Amino acid sequence: MLNIYNTLSRSKQEFKPMQPGKVSIYVCGITVYDYCHLGHARMLLVFDMVTRYLRACDYDVTYVRNITDIDDKIINRARENNETITALTDRFIAAMNQDADALGIIRPDIEPRATGFIAQIIAMISKLISNGYAYVGANGDVFYDVSQFEGYGKLSGKNIEDLRAGERVEIQEAKNDPLDFVLWKSAKPDEPGWESPWGAGRPGWHIECSAMSVDTLGETFDIHGGGQDLQFPHHENEIAQTCGATGKPFVNLWMHNGFIRVDDEKMSKSLGNFFTIRDVLKAYQPEVIRFFILSSHYRSPLNYSDANLKEARTALARLYTAIRDITDDTATHDQAFIAKFHEVMEDDFNTREAVTLLHEIAHEINKAGDNQSERARTLAATLRYLGGILGLLQDKPENFLQSGKTGSGVTNDQIQQLIDERAMAKSQKNFSLADQLRDQLVGQGIILEDTSKGTIWRRS
């Protein structure tokens, strides 16, 4: 029985899909005006893990992750760069796909782009106006009338009075209420726009997701996800819009992933403390980033640091080391570990416990000694199978262990040459030369291991 924490009820609840065996998920994706950072990576990886796990449980999953390709930041950035909006968004969508692919993230089944749904957006806004939830403001923009929607603030645990008391909402003359938010923004003469009943303009951010999710998954669907910061106002507004337009419940379960932090502060553009995925990939293997992120619970904050990434690399190397040289292709699985794995994953996707379990399996393999024994092969197959559900341990062990980013100044051939020289020295009992050659490699991040089958190497 799968239990998932629902932000709306602030508790774990049993997951019951609307249609048995089928799951529909919508996740708020990326606004494409810059490279993705590690925070985006966490969102991508968390929901990748969720869909992978649901599929491993034989659910037929439809995973939708949108792209916001029209918005003020995009317009401004295109203007700064002196390029067209399409050129800018195409460029960063390609970059996003490149980064996501590198991290082994399975592409969503449907990836709607806001600009492809203008008709649906306009239709939904019209519906909201006719249903009495929206109005045309003094400046020609269309606004959502928050006071008309009962339960506004329920998802984020806020009430309208508190929000007003916060007084951080910008006062805008055109609105009836400072809390009202824009659905359709009139275009200034030099801005892009689409024709609409309210003149040329573009959609507000929130309405995009309402229109795209309803169009791709239906008026009510199973899971809606996104980063924690989207709870308010974005998801709150989505609920108000979709329910206002359809008169039906919107989603059954809200999932929000925690943030990546740097020095105990949220990683963000405004703080200037963000690291892009591609920058981090220069120093660490993609699987290390995945392992790092899955090493904590998806709702917990997670601190990014060089030390933590290094540790993730070491821990993952331990797992790969355990299955090194074991042929596991024909072996069966250890059902006790499989059952335990599902037990922890069914508790709100406790990937940290799952990773702990992988370490326990690795330890069992190491204890087994003879790595061609039936027991070792069964455990290795289990380790690889369970790791695979998390998107881990699918590489060849020697490939992972040798393809680290340290010691990249020395080629495999050079390493092998030094190993050969050292073997010669060793056979002549010239240990001081042998040690000197080994130290030389260690200085370049290459670790040698003398085994019964000869000397093998890996990157530290």
Add this chain to the structure above:
RNA sequence: GGCUGGGUGGCAGAGGGGUUAUGCAGCGGCCUGCAAAGCCGUGUACGCCGGUUCAAAUCCGACCCCAGCCUCCA
């Protein structure tokens, strides 16, 4: 100020009324020419103050501290 979530050993990070988390680092040992890897053993812990209980890191209450949201944000 309001609303959420949290404070765990040297570090990271789970768990969550009585039984080893796990990983990294440390220490002792085995193995090794020496290492590495691995194995065995080992230490350090649950913010503070009360309460409930045979028993509290775990439940309850107060307090202190931190983070997130309340504005664009994954």
